[in-house]
Amino acid sequence: MRNSYWLPALGIFGAAALFAQETALDPQSSVKINLASDSPLALLSANLGESRATARGAALVLDLHMGLTLRNTSNKHVRGVTLRVVTQEVTLGGKASVAVPSLDVRAGDAFPVRIDLQLMRPTQAANGPLVQVDLDGVLFDDLSFYGPNRLNSQRSLTAWELEAQRDRQYFKSILAAGGPAALQNEVLQSLARQQERPRLDVRVSRGRSVTSAAISAEHTAQFAFLKFPDAPVEPIEGWAQIVGNEAHAPRIEVKNTSPKPVRYVEIGWIVQDQKGRQYMAASLPASDPGLYLPPGQTGRVLQDTALKFSQNGEPVKVQSMAGFVSQVEFADGKVWVPNRQNLQNAMLLRVLAPSAEEQRLFDIYRKKGINALVEELKKF
Amino acid sequence: MKHPSEEILALHAGGDLGVLARWRVERHLARCERCREEIAAFQSVREIVPDLKEIPEIPWARLSADMKANIRLGLAAGECVRNDQIPATPSPLFNGARAVVAIASVVTLMVTGLVLEHPAPNPTVARQQGIVVQKMARGIQVWEDGRALELKHAVSDEREVFYSVGAQGSMRARYVDPESGYVTINNVYAE
Numbered sequence: 001m002r003n004s005y006w007l008p009a010l011g012i013f014g015a016a017a018l019f020a021q022e023t024a025l026d027p028q029s030s031v032k033i034n035l036a037s038d039s040p041l042a043l044l045s046a047n048l049g050e051s052r053a054t055a056r057g058a059a060l061v062l063d064l065h066m067g068l069t070l071r072n073t074s075n076k077h078v079r080g081v082t083l084r085v086v087t088q089e090v091t092l093g094g095k096a097s098v099a100v101p102s103l104d105v106r107a108g109d110a111f112p113v114r115i116d117l118q119l120m121r122p123t124q125a126a127n128g129p130l131v132q133v134d135l136d137g138v139l140f141d142d143l144s145f146y147g148p149n150r151l152n153s154q155r156s157l158t159a160w161e162l163e164a165q166r167d168r169q170y171f172k173s174i175l176a177a178g179g180p181a182a183l184q185n186e187v188l189q190s191l192a193r194q195q196e197r198p199r200l201d202v203r204v205s206r207g208r209s210v211t212s213a214a215i216s217a218e219h220t221a222q223f224a225f226l227k228f229p230d231a232p233v234e235p236i237e238g239w240a241q242i243v244g245n246e247a248h249a250p251r252i253e254v255k256n257t258s259p260k261p262v263r264y265v266e267i268g269w270i271v272q273d274q275k276g277r278q279y280m281a282a283s284l285p286a287s288d289p290g291l292y293l294p295p296g297q298t299g300r301v302l303q304d305t306a307l308k309f310s311q312n313g314e315p316v317k318v319q320s321m322a323g324f325v326s327q328v329e330f331a332d333g334k335v336w337v338p339n340r341q342n343l344q345n346a347m348l349l350r351v352l353a354p355s356a357e358e359q360r361l362f363d364i365y366r367k368k369g370i371n372a373l374v375e376e377l378k379k380f
Numbered sequence: 381m382k383h384p385s386e387e388i389l390a391l392h393a394g395g396d397l398g399v400l401a402r403w404r405v406e407r408h409l410a411r412c413e414r415c416r417e418e419i420a421a422f423q424s425v426r427e428i429v430p431d432l433k434e435i436p437e438i439p440w441a442r443l444s445a446d447m448k449a450n451i452r453l454g455l456a457a458g459e460c461v462r463n464d465q466i467p468a469t470p471s472p473l474f475n476g477a478r479a480v481v482a483i484a485s486v487v488t489l490m491v492t493g494l495v496l497e498h499p500a501p502n503p504t505v506a507r508q509q510g511i512v513v514q515k516m517a518r519g520i521q522v523w524e525d526g527r528a529l530e531l532k533h534a535v536s537d538e539r540e541v542f543y544s545v546g547a548q549g550s551m552r553a554r555y556v557d558p559e560s561g562y563v564t565i566n567n568v569y570a571e
Contacts, residue, residue: 059526085529085531087529095522095529095568095569095571096522096529096531096566096567096568096569097566097567097569098531098564098565098566098567099564099565099567100562100563100564100565101563101565102562102563103562111560111562112557112559112560112562113564114534114557114559114560114564115531116519116531116532116533116534117529117530117531117532118519118528118529118530118532119527119528119529119530120526120527120528120530121527121528122526122527151567151569195539199417199543201417201420201515202515202543202545202551203512203513203514203515204512204513204514204545204546204547204549204550204551204570205510205511205512205513205549205570206510206511206512206549206570206571250547269547280544281545282544282545282546282547283544283545283546283547284546284547284548285546285547285548303547303548303549305547305548305549307545307547310420310423311420312409312413312416312417312419312420313393313416313419313420313423353542353544353554354542356554356563356565357563359542359554359555359556359563360556360561360562360563363556363561364561
């Protein structure tokens, strides 16, 4: 008699199964990994053990879990790698990448890179490899670079490496002056600041943004600027359009105060809400890929996007905005990042996240203690 | 601290919890940042749901009909097997229970169909068109017209993931991979 309870339920589950049919993905046909023949990295293994495709109604959800092991086949130390993830027709205007900075991979050594991604697409989409993984760039310890650089990986990896050198030097100087106790004190203070750092959820959209009449009228807000004495570029003035908790069309005028031409400028964007709380909202890069700013000349950093701010699901209305120069790339490929003195500003200490290298070093401290951190700093 | 399940948080994000359950969750949220972030992520997903209903490729009516047909098929199959295996003596209690299960299933289907066909209007929320980059519960996503690409991260504690946004339409999630110890930076771009 109990069977009779089960059978109708089986009918329901059978119907539900139509909406959630799960199948394992064939690694050979679903992922293609492209490394050029002259690449300084070789693919040792690619594990797609748990990758799956699930039909949900008329959509197909693909979960891809890739564990790649790459070997440094060059004769230099690798400091950073960026892999580009291309999904063919899945997202028409979208792409992704996975970068691993703060590396120290010697010639001949191997290192892992994990890529976990989920794709959602209509079931009737075309066949073919679902995902292609390309090498976009490799940065070496002498700051030389290899790769097609489609995602401007050279600039990103170089900036991360300069930040890593800067922060290791800073922590080494504290260690030299005050020993492990002083270093530990510095780490604990920084970790405490990170606990207190306010976090803002930001959603960015390109294309048309339709807002309802219920939202208050748009107004123009002006940036205030935090200026660093050694920055090669000086922000002059800037604005963004504000509608409630949404900001769009930010634009900032900058002047090249250095003796060298500049080809990229990035401005850090801080917003303050109506209760006076400050948040790191975004970075505002120059939109023009062909930007060329000779010494003494002014240019504009602008973007045609909309940013919506919230915290814990509640909208965060923008009261005022501040900006600072966070990255500059010269025409010769050299990169400038703020120094530690610049970052000691009280507002920046409150809102900025630690650098990638600080994050790595603090992770070593939390898992292995101060002695392990000291040993790690000695390696460089 | 015991956290509410993901299902409970999702229901709370949509305002679908009962009074008592909602009160319990709100008490928990007042002292749990992690769950507040989960709620925020669910709410950001809900904002794009009204867009999903406009995807022309999803024939909700046909899918609903298919589900009903499959349930009828399941019920009919159950009846055949029952006739083969069970003695002819009917049980009034059992017949009533079966009918309740069948009716409840059909009612559930009809309600689900109605909800899917006629989602509640949400006139106060700004509706984004074009391509969107946003943070999700365990990753960052680029979304366009019902298609999405999401890079997930391998860290369970959200406080150990640092998100940053590029105003040109990009988002980063930076974390230390728990297995390798390497900093990993996931990026999605709406360009």
